Amino acid sequence: MALTVDKLMNDERFSGDNVLQFLLYLPFGILLLVVRLLLALVLWVASIILPNKSGVRQMLSTLACWTFGVYVKLKGTRDPRCSVMVANYVSCLDSLAASHVLGTISLRKWKVPPFFASTLGIRNAAQFVRKQHFAECPSKPVLLQPEGGPTNGKGLLKFTDWPCPLGNRVQPVAISVERMFTNVTVHGGDSRSSFPWADALWFLCTPVTVYSLRLLPPVERHDDDDAAMANNLSAAIAEALQIERTEFKWEELRPRGRAPPSRRAGGAGDVTTLARQVKEVLPAVPIHDILRDLAKTRSVDVTITNFLEGVTPYTPEDTTEPRPSTSKPRYVTPAPTGVFPKSAKERQLSFQERKAQMIAEAKKRYIEKNGLNLALNNC
Template identity: 80%
Template sequence: MALTVDKLINDDRFCGDNVYQFLAYLPFGLLLLVVRTLLALVLWVASIILPNKSAVRQMLSTLACWTFGVYVKTKGTRDPRCSVMVGNYVSCLDSLAASHVLGTISLRKWKVPPFFASTLGIRNAAQFVRKQHFADCPSKPVLLQPEGGPTNGRGLLKFTDWPFPIGNRVQPVAITVERLFTNVTVHRPTDARDKFPWSDALWFLCTPVTVFSVQLLPAVERHDDDDAAFTHKLRSTIAEALHVELTSYKWEELNRCGLGVRRAAAPDLLRLARQVKEVLPAVPINDIVRDLASTRSVDVTITNLLEGRAPYTPETQPPPPAATQPRYVTPVPTGVFPKSAKERQLSFQERKAQMIADARRKYIEKHGLNIALNNC
């Protein structure tokens, strides 16, 4: 089943199973926040007074990782022939993780202090000149994250944010992130590409450690592909390495649609749930609402309930009078999935025909139409 918008974004910061563990850790987290804030001041002063040398930049990168509690694991080998890397987008500190282990420069449109951008390995995309960069420092590859904005890592957005035409040989990078207790990225109405998400960065400071995994994939060559085909090849390579789906969403659509879903969730879900309840009266309303929150579709939710993908405990229904005993009864899912495609298709068609006949019978009884039920 295709991912819906609400599956690609995190609304809430807390993600742990046990809230008491998080509350027990909170005093230590606040102490860690104070210590790392002081360390950030040291980092700021050092970035101003120290010369711009490669050894100094590496030291500042290490100090920045300590400040934000970032630990980076790498897998794979960097291709020295690739001056451009393309990766997915999962957090505001992807650039720091990649810069620390790969020495990359990440392009952003954020309006942040120069020392902060330099420490995180960020270059402003609007002021970036590709030819000049490769003439000055050809050993530092550029990391592009053309999704345009972060997701929770469950799917890959469309690649739309290209600051310049990419070359004929590009190395894909698959980035994942793990953390205890809290989600790394949370979407808000004020999210924008040119604003650094300071609230997300603040949670790095009070979290014991955030583990980034950077997987370097084999380089992809363009050959005779046009830009669209080459982009699709890069997306497919990264999605396959991450074991996630390719989605048709752009980041702007994700942000806008995600906010719309959250605002309209309550009234819309109840209206849709009532429609499902009319077809499947034995299913508890809470189970219907829970599945509708992810599908946003009456048909898909009915199918999930019938197929057993959305488990529930049937409500006991009083037997109707003999005169009004329905000819068709909606089956309760058995949990047995047919082995062959032919059996699955037949099973689906039988259920579909039975549901249509049952709905027709209810309509005839409700409006008192003089139509024989045997024709249903």
């Protein structure tokens, strides 16, 4: 039977008939939550005072896994020739699990504090241009999740094709997650703009959350276009997880009772706001090209990277200001400098200039008011 949209989401926190078991576990869970919050405080302080070295980052990644109760199992071998990895989207801590065992970095998906993003292996797309990043950090591949948002793992959303131009040889990663008592992700709102703190809180009080990352054979681009490349990656991950691929997009997933994103107030305004942010960074890019790319990526950082890398072509607009006329204007009001002259002589000259300007402006207004056909230079 084909999957429907509601079967790809978890609307309830508890899974199965484990509510009673969780209530018995609750006192220990509260104690574990307090301990992990103290550990999170240590993680925050350490991320601020320690230098940004590879060994330190690995230590912070391990500490973050302890804090959130994340245990990662890795299967398969990483291809060192692949600088781009593509995975399915299961939870808000996928980037932490991948960063811990693979050393990957992920593009920012939410507005989170810088230390928190760094600990989770998240980086703004604007912080690195692809060629520069891979020249400086060839051993740190980029992890991309073209689904756009998390599901409950029962099916695979339609992949967008925007990551495909980043590499001709891409390694797929199949991610699955297991946890007792509660579901890892609950679709209580739109997780695009804000970090799902409720999901993260349940990581803190749950005994352990087990991630399984399976590295699949690389997928190479031959004569395939971007859509065919995305389809091949999606097929490889779906086959490894033994789940069904769907044609649903992340925008179609919504909790019961909520209107579709296109009908919600502010839906078009959100895209317009994102377009203005891109326009501030790239003023030469036409707004219609920005809107077209944002319709696919829904991300300011990814859209900026697409234009910088030439992934999305555009015809630059003329952003130069109009050149002033070469003819000498008759009356020019001097712009105030905000600097008070130090000497009396300079102050006197400044006063004379302002006095002459005021007389000239008065003459001009008088002539225009009375319609006199006189040459101002002869007045």
